[in-house]
Amino acid sequence: MSISSSPEKPQLAFLGPLGTYSHQAALECFGDSVEYLARPTIADVQRTVSAVVPFGIIPQENSLNGSVVETYNILRIPEVGQGTFVRGATVFAVKHSLVVRRGVKLENIEKVLSHEQALGQCQGWLAEHLPRASLVRTDSTANAAKRLLSAETGLDPMKCAAICSSVVVTIYEGLEVLEQNIQDGTENFTRFYILSQGLDVGLPEGYPQSIECMALLRLQAPGDPVKPTLNIPRAISTLDLIVERIDRRPSVHGRPFDDIYFLEVGAIPGQNSPELSWRKQLQQAVDRVKRMGAEVSALGYW
Numbered sequence: 001m002s003i004s005s006s007p008e009k010p011q012l013a014f015l016g017p018l019g020t021y022s023h024q025a026a027l028e029c030f031g032d033s034v035e036y037l038a039r040p041t042i043a044d045v046q047r048t049v050s051a052v053v054p055f056g057i058i059p060q061e062n063s064l065n066g067s068v069v070e071t072y073n074i075l076r077i078p079e080v081g082q083g084t085f086v087r088g089a090t091v092f093a094v095k096h097s098l099v100v101r102r103g104v105k106l107e108n109i110e111k112v113l114s115h116e117q118a119l120g121q122c123q124g125w126l127a128e129h130l131p132r133a134s135l136v137r138t139d140s141t142a143n144a145a146k147r148l149l150s151a152e153t154g155l156d157p158m159k160c161a162a163i164c165s166s167v168v169v170t171i172y173e174g175l176e177v178l179e180q181n182i183q184d185g186t187e188n189f190t191r192f193y194i195l196s197q198g199l200d201v202g203l204p205e206g207y208p209q210s211i212e213c214m215a216l217l218r219l220q221a222p223g224d225p226v227k228p229t230l231n232i233p234r235a236i237s238t239l240d241l242i243v244e245r246i247d248r249r250p251s252v253h254g255r256p257f258d259d260i261y262f263l264e265v266g267a268i269p270g271q272n273s274p275e276l277s278w279r280k281q282l283q284q285a286v287d288r289v290k291r292m293g294a295e296v297s298a299l300g301y302w
C-alpha cells in the first residue's frame, strides 16, 4: 500500500502494514522524501528492493531481545551482496502497548498476537499479567492488530490482544490501548538496516550523508567438505579490522553446524591510509581472508 503518490519520489519497501515500527523508523529517517510501500514480511521487503523500488528497511537487532532471526536468514541468500546491499543503519525507540478490540478486558484475553520480537521483548510482562495466554506469532506487530479486526476462523477477537505500537489505534478503527509500556525495560531500541538496489544509488534526500567507515561481511568456511575446516577466529583476526558485532546462522548448504558468520566491521583508527578509500581497504582485508580459503562477501558499506 502506498501512502504517497508523487511519481518522482523513489520508493522504499517496509514491513507493513501501516503502523509497524519499521514504518515509523522509516518515516523518522526519510520523512516525505520517499514513497512508502508496505510489504507483508521482512523477506518480501528484501525481494521487493529492485530497480523499480530502490530502497528498503528491515529490522536487524533489538536491545532487549537480540538479533532479528528472519533478517539474518535473508542476509544468507546470494542476492544480498550482489543486487541488494546494506547501505545504512538507524536506531528507533520502541514502546509496546497491549491493544485490544474496544471493550475487551485483561481477564478476557486468552491469546496474544505479535511479531516474535515483540513477544520476546515483553515476556516478563506477559508472564506476570497473562501467564495462561497462548502466544501467536504474526508477520508484524501491526499485522497482529489488524487481525483483531478480521473475522478469522480459530481466532475470537474478543479473547485476543495484540502487542504493537499505540500508533495503530489511530490508524485502524475499533481498537483501543489496554496497557502501555509493557516491554521488559524502560529502554528498548531496535536497529534497522537500510537496503538499496546496487551500491552506488544515492540514498534518499534528507538521509544523513556520512563518510563510509563501516561494512557488513558474510564469512563462511569453503564448500568442499574434504578441505580442513576454516579456523573462523583466525580468519576474523586476519581481517585486521575493528569487529563491532558478530552474528551466526546455520548454513544454506545444509552441512550440519557449518555456519555463516556476519561481521560488522570498521577501520582501526589511525590505520586508514588516506589515499585508499574504505571500500579498497576492505577489499584488501577480504582478499587476505579469501587466501585462507574462506568464502567472504561484502553485503554493504555505510
Ligand SMILES: O=C(O)C(=O)Cc1ccccc1
Binding pocket: 015, 019, 020, 021, 022, 023, 059, 062, 094, 115, 117, 118, 139, 140, 141, 142, 190
Ligand atoms: O513488526 C514490526 O512492527 C516491526 O517493524 C518488526 C519489529 C517488531 C518488534 C520490535 C521492533 C521491530
